[in-house]
Amino acid sequence: MTIAPTALGYDPYGFAETHLSSAARAVLTTLAAALDRDVTPLMRDAWETATMPEGVLGVLIPLDLMNPAGVDEREATSSMFSGFRTLVLARADVSVATLYNAQSGLFRATVALGGSREQSARMDGAIRSFRLKGVFALTEPDHGSDIAGGLATTARRDGDTWIIDGAKRWIGGAASADVLAVFARDVADDDVKAFLVPRTAAGVSIRNIDGKVSLRPMQNGVIDLGGVRVSEEDRLQGIDSWRDVTAILRTMRSDVAWIAAGLQSGSLEAAVRYVTEREQFGRPIGGFQLVQEKLARMLGNTVASLGMAVQLSARQDAGAYDDVNSALAKLQTARLARETVALGREVLGGNGILVEHDVARFFADAEAVYSYEGTHEINSLIVGRGLTGLSAFV
Structure with a gap:
């Protein structure tokens, strides 16, 4: 028996065949071919320059991987399908997987699970198509492992708006996002809430973290938030505590x-x-x-x-x-x-x-x-x- 990789990587025990439909495997095989042909050749120079090639998302977005044609909706939204999709992306390059998952994973889940029904319905289509690009901004310069109790970014209610002050760090894709899902502690009740902050809002500044030896093409940023005003309508209504x-x-x-x-x-x-x-x-x-x-x-x-x-x-x-x-x-x-x-x-x-x-x-x-x-x-x-x-x- 010769052990050879499939388009979905090394899988001699046939996990993909057992757990994915033929339609789902076909979508991921197409993804693997696109990565091998159009993305992997870009990543060597991307590592030298520590930049993400503009063409990467141009290859991935048309594949509609969050809503692939021919795949049952239940399977397309399953952890199993998204997991194998992540594996195929990471098999090409971990920065590519991180870039895509910043949108398809944490940001999409934050809106879907943390937003109201109206917010989720209004934004999910734009998120799937990347017409609305967002990132998950939780980690802070002084708080990573202890973020649950140490989260220091604050939000103060002022009428129908909120004023946010603080900083976030290691936020992948922040500089190219349309909105930042910022988690902040409400000074009134000390509970954690979340806000969709426009990247271009007054008081927001973003700078990339340089000098990395890992994930070099992925642009991780530091976000400074000084007196940033966000409307109550842009607060994710389903997030009112760390439990959420x-x-x-x-x-x-x-x-x-x-x-x-x-x-x-x-x-x-x-x-x-x-x-x-x-x-x-x-x-x-x-x-x-x-x-x-x-x-x-x-x-x-x-x-x-x-x-x-x-x-x-x-x-x-x-x-x-x-x-x-x-x-x-x-x-x-x-x-x-x-x-x-x-x-x-x-x-x-x-x-x-x-x-x-x-x-x-x-x-x-x-x-x-x-x-x-x-x-x-x-x-x-x-x-x-x-x-x-x-x-x-x-």
């Missing part, structure tokens, strides 16, 4: 596990391609025992991560959302991703640090995935609390 924010985050937690699985598949594909072409001592290095042992470990990690992501999405689609399951999947798949990309870099030797061979992109991006959407330590404490019934949080 958690409900939104819970629906998106599986995304990181899928990204971790996807980047491993991309790294393995690049490594196999290299070792079958690169010759030393008169033959391809892919025929050496030590190289094959590393490749086998990479495949094992990749498939294990995929299986965990699939089962997490299956449970979520069945209505079983569990913070322990999400935390376990995130910490394990991100940990395995780190090992997988390190093995990939090893088998390429010195060439493993060159962007032109692709493995280096995945190697660097695994560090970002390991830390964002809950650090390894925070997720470990969630799992530990589930195991013991005792909280180790301070």
Whole structure:
């Protein structure tokens, strides 16, 4: 048996065939082909320049991946379909997956789950088509892991408007968004609320974070908010507490596990391609025992991560959302991703640090995935609390 990647990455146990309809697989195969043909060739230069090519969204938007033709609506909105979509995107480049998911995942979910029925109905079509681009602005310069209790951005009611003061950090795509979904603490009741703030509103300033060694093409921003006025109509009416924010985050937690699985598949594909072409001592290095042992470990990690992501999405689609399951999947798949990309870099030797061979992109991006959407330590404490019934949080 020859183990070869499909358009959806390495999947020797047939998870995609088991859990996706033929129509959904066809959509994702088309996506994979578009990425391979039109996006991946752009990403090497994008890494050098630390910029996101303008053509990336131009390739993705026409595919209508949030409402794909021929796919049943229930499947198209499922965690399973969006998970495999994320895997295919991350298999090409993690920044591309992050860019798309900033819109299709957290921002769309924030409006759908946090807005009123009227707000959601009015905006969802524009969000799906990218006519209205938005981002999820929660993390702050001084608050990441402790954001639940430490959120410092404030909102003060003044008649029919709100005045927002504070700052947000690590907000992907902020500089190109139309609106920012800003989470702020109401000074009157100390509860968290959310506001759709126009990027061009008076008092909003955005600057990109430079000097990153991971997610280089993705433009992460710092948002400063000084006396920004937002109408009550632009407050998301369904978010009145941190519990409401958690409900939104819970629906998106599986995304990181899928990204971790996807980047491993991309790294393995690049490594196999290299070792079958690169010759030393008169033959391809892919025929050496030590190289094959590393490749086998990479495949094992990749498939294990995929299986965990699939089962997490299956449970979520069945209505079983569990913070322990999400935390376990995130910490394990991100940990395995780190090992997988390190093995990939090893088998390429010195060439493993060159962007032109692709493995280096995945190697660097695994560090970002390991830390964002809950650090390894925070997720470990969630799992530990589930195991013991005792909280180790301070």
